[in-house]
Amino acid sequence: MQTHYRVHTERADQPAEDKIIHHLINAQGYVSGEEIAQELRMSRTAIWNHVNNLKKIGFRIESRPHLGYQLVAIPDRLLPALILNSLKTKLIGRKIFHYPRTTSSNDEAEKLARMGEHEGAVIIAEEQTSGKGRVGRVWHSPKGKGIYLSVILRPQMPPARISFLTLCSAISAAGAIHRCSGLRAFVKWPNDVLLSGKKACGILTELATEADRINYAIVGVGINVNQEISDLAGLTMATSLKIEKRGEVSRLELTKSFLESLDSNYALLLHEHYGEIIDRWLQVSETIGKRILAESLSGEKWEGVATGLDEDGCLLLRLDNGMTKRITGGDVSIL
Ligand code: BTN
Secondary structure, X not given: OOOOOOOOOOOOOHHHHXXXXXXXXXXXXXXXXXXXXHHHOOOHHHHHHHHHHHHHOOOEEEEEOOOEEXXXXXXXXXXXXXXXXXXXXXXXXXXXXXXXXXXOHHHHHHHHHHOOOOOOOEEXXXXXXXXXXXXXXXXXXXXXXXXXXXXXXXXXXXXXXXXXXXXXXXHHHHHHHHHHHOOOOEEEXXXXXXXXXXXXXXXXXXXXXXXXXXXXXXXXXXXXXXXOHHHHOOOOOXXXXXXXXXXXXXXXXXXXXXXXXXXXXXXXXXXXXXXHHHHHHHHOEOXXXXXXXXXXXXXXXXXXXXXXXXXXXXEEEEEOOOOEEEEXXXXXXXX
């Protein structure tokens, strides 16, 4: 039996409710129903109904006669209105699609990209029922615990340089994790972000090309934020920010921080500052200088010392016979 999930929003009138959230967040104390009603050109009863809808999805809002409404607590959800309220980006996340539950945010992003959605749009899921990892793996995506998001990009760059999208996303995730949790995060080529040597974040970049140009790229980012050890059962090489920090981390702040970082790193990429991206990546690298085993998608294996990245973002490996091997994809393990 096929299951169809209702997506996008659980709220009947999202734009009005987003505006009310904006008012409540930015108010100093109480804001009167009359004031909101006038600004939104709605009746006070309509505002009251919307406030009740917001309460149903977890907003705690106090109402007092003659004073109006005051926001007491927000739900632990990555709602567009909460992210956009103070997001400082030029391109990334200026439009956000939110799905309480879907198969995979990458799949939703792909549908939107094929329909012409603009570069920078972000698709966020609270839960994924078929979260995708690289090379056909599954990305466990329990409800409300992690960040599962995809970004639609349309970079005007040669498909050979595609690795840079993953590198940009990895340094953005590592930086955001550090800022929001204080934990030192490291990147492992090609797409992992590690905490204490264990994977806390993975990136899946999918590409649609036409002739020799990128039509669109979907960068899917999964961050294990508030997963408990029991949520990661069977995933011995995985960890979460909560496990490492021994305390919860705000998914909302981490999402904003990641999007802001990606916005500036992606701007570097569009200006062809490839060297700067490589430098930033090297600063948080867990791979370079280490003895590693690289395994290609076709099963070929090479062992040696990782010495750096080339101009396409591929990994350079000094083999034991002194030759340098350029690794373009596959998996890397640190020995
Ligand atoms: C990997 O490390 O193998 C990549 C994992 C990528 C997971 C993210 S979660 C958001 C987006 N949607 C998916 O289905 N996958 C990516």
